[in-house]
Amino acid sequence: MNNKKTFYITTPIYYPSGNLHIGHLLTTTLAWVYKNFKKQQGYDVFFSTGIDEHGQKIQKKAEEVKLTPQEYVNNEANKFLELWKLLDIDFDYFSRTTNKNHEQTVKLIFNKMLEKGYIYKGKYEGLYSINDEEFLTKTQALLIEGKYYHPVSKHLLQEVEEESYFFKMDLFNEWLKSYFLNNPIFITNKAITKELLNNFIDKGLDDLSITRISFDWGIKIDKYDDQKSHIIYVWLDALFSYLTNLNYLEKNNHNYLKYWVEGNEIVHVLGKEISRFHAIYWPIFLKSLDLKLPTKEIVHSWIVTPEGKMSKSKGNVIEPIPLINKYGAEEVKYFFSSQVNIDNDFSFSESLLINVLNADLANNFGNLLNRVAKMVNQSFPNGTKYDEKSLLEIDKNIYELANETYQEYKNNLNNFHADKALKKAIEFSSKLNEYIDKNEPWKLKDNLDRLNIILNTLLNGIYLVTYLLSIVLPKKCAIIFSYLNQLNNEKLLFQNNKFDNVIINVKEILFPRIK
Known part of the structure; x- marks a missing residue:
């Protein structure tokens, strides 16, 4: 039934x-x-x-x-x-x-x-x-x-x-x-x-x-x-x-x-x-x-x-x-x-369209995906691991923000404001880029425990952004899920160990800058 x-x-x-x-x-x-x-x-x-x-x-x-x-x-x-x-x-x-x-x-x-x-x-x-x-x-x-x-x-x-x-x-x-x-x-x-x-x-x-x-x-x-x-x-x-x-x-x-x-x-x-x-x-x-x-x-x-x-x-x-x-x-x-x-x-103007696609997809989310994948492959070729006990306040904030973002996304779409919902996804992607800048993972090659936490947190965040954008970019997001070796499934959103020992393989730039 x-x-x-x-x-x-x-x-x-x-x-x-x-x-x-x-x-x-x-x-x-x-x-x-x-x-x-x-x-x-x-x-x-x-x-x-x-x-x-x-x-x-x-x-x-x-x-x-x-x-x-x-x-x-x-x-x-x-x-x-x-x-x-x-x-x-x-x-x-x-x-x-x-x-x-x-x-x-x-x-x-x-x-x-x-x-x-x-x-x-x-x-x-x-x-x-x-x-x-x-x-x-x-x-x-x-x-x-x-x-x-x-x-x-x-x-x-x-x-x-x-x-x-x-x-x-x-x-x-x-x-x-x-x-x-x-x-x-x-x-x-x-x-x-x-x-x-x-x-x-x-x-x-x-x-x-x-x-x-x-x-x-x-x-x-x-x-x-x-x-x-x-x-x-x-x-x-x-x-x-x-x-x-x-x-x-x-x-x-x-x-x-x-x-x-x-x-x-x-x-x-x-x-x-x-x-x-x-x-x-x-x-x-x-x-x-x-x-x-x-x-x-x-x-x-x-x-x-x-x-x-x-x-x-x-x-x-x-x-x-x-x-x-x-x-x-x-x-x-x-x-x-x-x-x-x-x-x-x-x-509407075509220049606005170009600016939005470059800002949101190329510079923000696309750049986030590619830089995180590169760092994971350099330091963790066999994947990262979730370690709740080692999370710092800055990491916990990302997980809390992920939960808030998802609730706001649903509320906005239940009220048929797709623009506000999708902006929440891009805002969260921006927060992940800020998280990288604050943590400076490129300086942590000698501290793999801390680097592991940062990159695993970022992968969980990228998963959420991909899930949220998949209602409008289903084909591109299906490719991203395949690069991340993950299924597109709401049950996985807050299953924080989903990237444990998962090999990441981003094969191409999906959102090139429009010149």
């Missing part, structure tokens, strides 16, 4: 209408690092990503390149799959909303909501952004010289009038407000929670248009004037991919029962620009069907450049593949997960 706790984590399903950019890389890397941490802690983990393939924008893009929408999204799906392969990001499920099971399930969900009286047919009159697949009121839009623009993306809005089905959001307004107030850590970012309350929930939620008839690329629900079908609007379609990934409403729904119904942690990772859809519409959709809500919405901020938020119009979109090819998949993942605080916008 499997009594492991479960952890279901998703990225958004990305909208594949433009070039891949480092925003895709950031969100997916964060989710992947959280997934690796939970696995390290013994959880049974399910990780999904994917693409959102329906909508007017996709149909227009396909027409522009003279492909059918299905051909277009097939090509786009391959681009994402190739990126995750290049980046060494492993996942359990790649979601595509053109999947037939997904389409059938979303139709059933729509019908359930209709039967319950939460959906009605009416007419939509207002503003719509094709690029953002988003309806807005005139009060939400920016008015510039008589034209309306999206307040965030600045895309031009169209005035539309068409028949639509609407979801009665107002029925759930007070419930959602109460849920936010009673679950203050549901959304990781307190500023986002405040913004959603002030700008939407406290003002009263408008009923949401959930179908369109002006295009036909999407999940069709019924005919209109015997000519056009109602197409389920992108968010009702897309958000339920988080359940169809797990075979919700299908006969073989073991994963749905295991990771959602009986699951311990259900976590969505997303950028702040789509927080309204995930933190307002999604909980309400789930509540309307009497389904369990996710346990956490991890809302991260934006990557910005000197020109501001990345956008095609500004010409400041940074593509991930050249960075990965130039610096390495693990190094790029390390940079973003160790530097981005999910609560604050992050200013």
